[in-house]
Amino acid sequence: MASSAVALEDVPSVDMMTELLRRFKCSSKPDKRLVLIGPPGSGKGTQSPVIKDEYCLCHLATGDMLRSAVAAKTPLGIKAKEAMDKAMKKPSCEKGFILDGFPRTVVQAEKLDEMLEKQGTEIDKVLNFAIDDSILEERITGRWIHPASGRSYHTKFAPPKVYGFDDVTGEPLIQRKDDTAQVLKSRLEAFHKQTELVIDYYAKKGVLAQLHAENPPKEVTVEVQKVLSS
Ligand code: ADP
Secondary structure: OOOOOOOHHHOOHHHHHHHHHHHHHHHOOOOEEEEEEOOOOOOHHHHHHHHHHHHOOEEEEHHHHOHHHHHOOOOOOHHHHHHHHHHHOOHHHOOEEEEEOOOOOHHHHHHHHHHHHHOOOOOOEEEEEEOOHHHHHHHHHOEEEOOOOOOEEEOOOEOOOOOOEOOOOOOEOEOOOOOOHHHHHHHHHHHHHHHHHHHHHHHHOOOEEEEEOOOOHHHHHHHHHHHHHO
């Protein structure tokens, strides 16, 4: 056994029971492979945990494994492909996954489809977090993040219980360096130029679902639930 692994007898019973219950609950859920598309600040990270828990999916964020491929502008580089293959085989991905922030280009979307086809699967649904650009600056500049979990807060729209600290762990929150009005502008330009074509790509395949991402978080959650239960 690897030195970092925890012996089963040392796992607290309550953790084991929680995990067993989760697996039992999840065994009856249908498989789902989802893509979340939307500009920065549209609420993807806020909705992901809700979708993940309800449908027993794993959350695969670009940041975790695909950033290098995206930065190198390789469609879906060997490294990224390997990382993705591996990630999708984790037990937590057994019922499917949520891809958040990927694919960003049509070429990446095509490569992803090829990869899934080889596994005999496909993307079931793409949630389009449609929102007007004008709303995003306030969302982005007020965003606070708990780095370890990725949980996001907002000074006005989703304040933590204690100012500056994560609700769950009590650890300090941070503001991302690129969460400024100026960086947002260039990220939005890239989004409109490249990622909107990805939306068309999935619309043509008939898997696109539109969300009203400008609505309050709870309303967006209800919309997501409706889309995913249909
Ligand atoms: P993304 O992951 O798409 O970049 P986030 O989920 O991190 O976006 O949301 C950006 C910011 O806006 C966060 O501070 C979040 O708390 C807040 N937020 C998310 N959804 C909503 C919403 N529906 N209404 C108002 N604020 C929201």
